[in-house]
Amino acid sequence: MAGKIRVLVAKPGLDGHDRGAKVVAAALRDAGMEVIYSGLHQTPEQVVSMALQEDVDVVALSILSGAHMTLVPRIQELLKKEGMDDVLLTGGGIIPPADMTALKAQGVGELFGPGTPTSAIIDYIRVWVENRDSARSGA
Amino acid sequence: MDLDALKRDLELWKDRSVHKARDRDQVFATLSGNTINTLYTPLDIQDLDYQRDLGFPGEYPFTRGIHANMYRGRQWTMRQFSGFGTAEETNQRYHFLLGKGQTGLSVAFDFPTLMGYDSDHPRSLGEVGRCGVAIDSLEDMETLFRGIPLDKVSTSMTINGPACTLLALYVAAAEKQGVDSKSLRGTIQNDMLKEYMAQHAWCFPIEASLRIITDIMEYGLTEVPQWNTISISGYHIREAGSTAAQELAFTLANGFTYVERGIARGLPVDEFASRLSFFWDVHLDFFEEIAKFRAARRIWAREMKERFGATRREPMLLRTHAQTAGVSLTAQQPENNIVRTAIEALAAVLGGTQSLHTNSMDETWALPTDKAVQIALRTQQVIAHEHNVSETVDPLGGSYYVEELTNRLEKEAYAYFDRIKKIGGVVKGLEDGWFQREIQASARRYQDEVEAKQRIIVGVNDLVIENEKLEIPLLTIDPALEQQQVARVQRLRATRDAAKADRALEALKRACDGDQNIMPSLVECARCYVTQGEMIGVMRGVFGEYHEPVFI
Numbered sequence: 001m002a003g004k005i006r007v008l009v010a011k012p013g014l015d016g017h018d019r020g021a022k023v024v025a026a027a028l029r030d031a032g033m034e035v036i037y038s039g040l041h042q043t044p045e046q047v048v049s050m051a052l053q054e055d056v057d058v059v060a061l062s063i064l065s066g067a068h069m070t071l072v073p074r075i076q077e078l079l080k081k082e083g084m085d086d087v088l089l090t091g092g093g094i095i096p097p098a099d100m101t102a103l104k105a106q107g108v109g110e111l112f113g114p115g116t117p118t119s120a121i122i123d124y125i126r127v128w129v130e131n132r133d134s135a136r137s138g139a
Numbered sequence: 140m141d142l143d144a145l146k147r148d149l150e151l152w153k154d155r156s157v158h159k160a161r162d163r164d165q166v167f168a169t170l171s172g173n174t175i176n177t178l179y180t181p182l183d184i185q186d187l188d189y190q191r192d193l194g195f196p197g198e199y200p201f202t203r204g205i206h207a208n209m210y211r212g213r214q215w216t217m218r219q220f221s222g223f224g225t226a227e228e229t230n231q232r233y234h235f236l237l238g239k240g241q242t243g244l245s246v247a248f249d250f251p252t253l254m255g256y257d258s259d260h261p262r263s264l265g266e267v268g269r270c271g272v273a274i275d276s277l278e279d280m281e282t283l284f285r286g287i288p289l290d291k292v293s294t295s296m297t298i299n300g301p302a303c304t305l306l307a308l309y310v311a312a313a314e315k316q317g318v319d320s321k322s323l324r325g326t327i328q329n330d331m332l333k334e335y336m337a338q339h340a341w342c343f344p345i346e347a348s349l350r351i352i353t354d355i356m357e358y359g360l361t362e363v364p365q366w367n368t369i370s371i372s373g374y375h376i377r378e379a380g381s382t383a384a385q386e387l388a389f390t391l392a393n394g395f396t397y398v399e400r401g402i403a404r405g406l407p408v409d410e411f412a413s414r415l416s417f418f419w420d421v422h423l424d425f426f427e428e429i430a431k432f433r434a435a436r437r438i439w440a441r442e443m444k445e446r447f448g449a450t451r452r453e454p455m456l457l458r459t460h461a462q463t464a465g466v467s468l469t470a471q472q473p474e475n476n477i478v479r480t481a482i483e484a485l486a487a488v489l490g491g492t493q494s495l496h497t498n499s500m501d502e503t504w505a506l507p508t509d510k511a512v513q514i515a516l517r518t519q520q521v522i523a524h525e526h527n528v529s530e531t532v533d534p535l536g537g538s539y540y541v542e543e544l545t546n547r548l549e550k551e552a553y554a555y556f557d558r559i560k561k562i563g564g565v566v567k568g569l570e571d572g573w574f575q576r577e578i579q580a581s582a583r584r585y586q587d588e589v590e591a592k593q594r595i596i597v598g599v600n601d602l603v604i605e606n607e608k609l610e611i612p613l614l615t616i617d618p619a620l621e622q623q624q625v626a627r628v629q630r631l632r633a634t635r636d637a638a639k640a641d642r643a644l645e646a647l648k649r650a651c652d653g654d655q656n657i658m659p660s661l662v663e664c665a666r667c668y669v670t671q672g673e674m675i676g677v678m679r680g681v682f683g684e685y686h687e688p689v690f691i
Binding site: 067 | 254262264265270334338339466470471502503504505579582586590596598599600613618690
């Protein structure tokens, strides 16, 4: 792909826990990605409009409020509506395994829990973007 | 003691033993990055003056504890923070906990409540009852404490932005039980400075929040004199990534800021500062945490006496709640969290806490189950009854290491106080993002240490179980509860005396516009079944909203 991978690290919902989001954002930036951080307390609409405006490859959500089963599908739906089908929707936080499975079955990307090394997230995003881009150029 | 002779002998001992006793190849440092020596001796605390720096428990400077006989008189209050779903579910959990021997209540609110939105606000979608209990009105508050006489329990409410409205609802709920507000005991967290710093649940800009907090301190003096009006909290600062010294310094600096505001309002420091309490994190580093509690008591007592001119004993006492460190828990092999929590709880007790919450093993996955909470509570009860750790006061006092750590943390805190002064004080530092950056840098350093395996976390970066499956049950919250709560608050608005509610809200607006204390008008709103979202809505209209400095 041409240029840096662009990632929106977003905090949808009302929880104010930004330690994880910021540590991940800084690690992605240090790994050479272009990182936009949304700030706290964003609505799904705000997240998607930021993703559109910033023309990102990846939307990485951080949710620790338990509202993931509402917020993640809503953001997924809005991304689709805006034609951002080739954007990776991934994320992490406090998410029970059953909910992770359900969200992934709905087409959401990998969801990372506590204890994940930032290198795992960096690798996952790089590989995903490479695969997307090689599929594009192959088509 | 002949310190010169000791110094000479110590050097000889080093010469004799250094070739036999080689250290492992690792950095020996506290969790906060302070070097740890092989051995501590009287040489490390040669400036320590027992009477000046430690004194006797229950007496200035309270380093050894705030009561003369500490836990021999009364054990610490075992206070598990809990709340989920609606007031119905949480009321049942409270009866369960009280039945298991818990001695105080602690309310966890859901995010809409913490942010001052009613359950039917568009921003509340998907969040109602998820991370705590949803409380919209007096009706919910009455349900929450059904069967629990409010003159008999002490209740801690973790609420900040809308603390004024929740206190008003509590006072109104007590009235309905026939309980006078003057006999209410408990705490509202009401510490907005640490919200802007670390926890990030806010309603209004900083100066408006400080005015409201000062109103609450003033109201407390006459109307709820046994209530702790602010719980000055290091917990969230630490959980957001700070070091022990930053937690200590930033929290105390916030405390001093509230005291300055109270004095500026003309409130008597001996009175209002007696109702300030504290809340510390207890993290993994056992001795550093114990030292932190001890240093905190000494600094607070000294500053209250020497800087703020307190003359009574109470305002100098640093009374504190403590909670084991949520961030120290792992999602991997969650049963191991029971052990981490037990050792952290022990540190809190040896540090001399007045009340304690122990986290449950499953909280890296979800809110805890009844079973997990019971184990967490039993952990405290085992410490209280079986190990004889609380039979004598401050048993680690006099340990060369603990005293040296206590002195070191105190010194670090004063260095931070100087820096905070240089950057223009707490409010200016928050506006500039200075505190936020300091905390963030520490969080990043910690993460880097873990990833570089400079710090081993069992089950996470070492001693891992490959393809581990989660084997403990998790609590699920029925999504239907959100609709029920939405219907409840909408029915309430439709059926209450609308004219009375409107009049109460108008009076609130007038109080906010002027310089009247807002608390009486909030209590009147609560009585009229005005919802907390409506109260905060009116206040947002007057005070505006807070916009955080956004940066990575």
